[in-house]
Amino acid sequence: MKIAILGDIHGNIEALKAAYDAAASNNVEKIYHLGDLGGYAPFANEVVCFLIEHGIEGVQGNYDDAVANNKEHCGCKYEDMIQSTMATQSFEWTKKHATQKSKDYMKDLPFEIAFSVHDKKVKIFHATPLKNNLYWHNDRDEDFFLHMARKAEADIMIYGHTHIPYRKNIGNKVFINAGSVGKPKDGDTRTCVCIVDITLNEVRTDFLRISYNVDKVASAIIERGLPSYFAEKLRAGK
Numbered sequence: 062m063k064i065a066i067l068g069d070i071h072g073n074i075e076a077l078k079a080a081y082d083a084a085a086s087n088n089v090e091k092i093y094h095l096g097d098l099g100g101y102a103p104f105a106n107e108v109v110c111f112l113i114e115h116g117i118e119g120v121q122g123n124y125d126d127a128v129a130n131n132k133e134h135c136g137c138k139y140e141d142m143i144q145s146t147m148a149t150q151s152f153e154w155t156k157k158h159a160t161q162k163s164k165d166y167m168k169d170l171p172f173e174i175a176f177s178v179h180d181k182k183v184k185i186f187h188a189t190p191l192k193n194n195l196y197w198h199n200d201r202d203e204d205f206f207l208h209m210a211r212k213a214e215a216d217i218m219i220y221g222h223t224h225i226p227y228r229k230n231i232g233n234k235v236f237i238n239a240g241s242v243g244k245p246k247d248g249d250t251r252t253c254v255c256i257v258d259i260t261l262n263e264v265r266t267d268f269l270r271i272s273y274n275v276d277k278v279a280s281a282i283i284e285r286g287l288p289s290y291f292a293e294k295l296r297a298g299k
């Protein structure tokens with residue numbers, strides 16, 4: 062079974078369209094999104110409409126939960142005061158501009174999606190099987206990975222949240238961070254689509270990187286009144 066995963070889209074409709082086209086042309090059976098549909102870029106409503114129109118199922122991210130439920134904080138972690146101030150502005154902007162339809166969609170997203178392929182249990186969630194705002198980077202120790210696998214009760218785990226893609230195998234467990242469609246943080250400005258092909262004998266992972274009109278989205282960030290800080294981040298892939 063070949064599937065495509067669209068991680069953290071964050072209001073970036075141009076990246077989503079490019080990612081979707083790449084997924085569709087790879088003959089995948091199904092496309093899933095990993096939540097965090099708004100924030101940082103101004104097109105959360107367009108992203109939600111696109112996902113509904115194209116029948117793309119997905120899970121709830123911390124940002125979706127916070128926007129839909131009008132929380133005080135998006136549940137994200139900040140490295141400094143500037144980032145914290147900018148992120149707060151982005152969060153307030155998104156809560157104000159998200160339509161009721163978008164909020165209802167975000168609110169109704171499940172925490173996780175589970176299914177089996179060739180006797181392998183697959184689980185898809187936003188960040189970890191326990192919490193949707195914990196950062197699960199590649200450099201966590203093996204015990205952490207195996208603890209998460211036990212909690213997920215799965216063989217193949219697919220998630221995002223950190224915006225930095227990786228694939229790791231420990232024993233017969235496979236861990237896939239699908240990266241981010243709309244706000245990559247690995248220094249590569251291109252959108253990221255993760256293709257996962259689960260066959261009887263192996264799990265293949267491909268991280269496709271596709272160019273799209275970054276400038277168009279960066280300009281829209283500024284024109285729509287979001288902090289220009291996020292336009293600069295998008296142009297730097299950070």
Ligand SMILES: [Fe+2]
Pocket residue numbers: 069071097122124222223
């Ligand atoms: Fe995110």
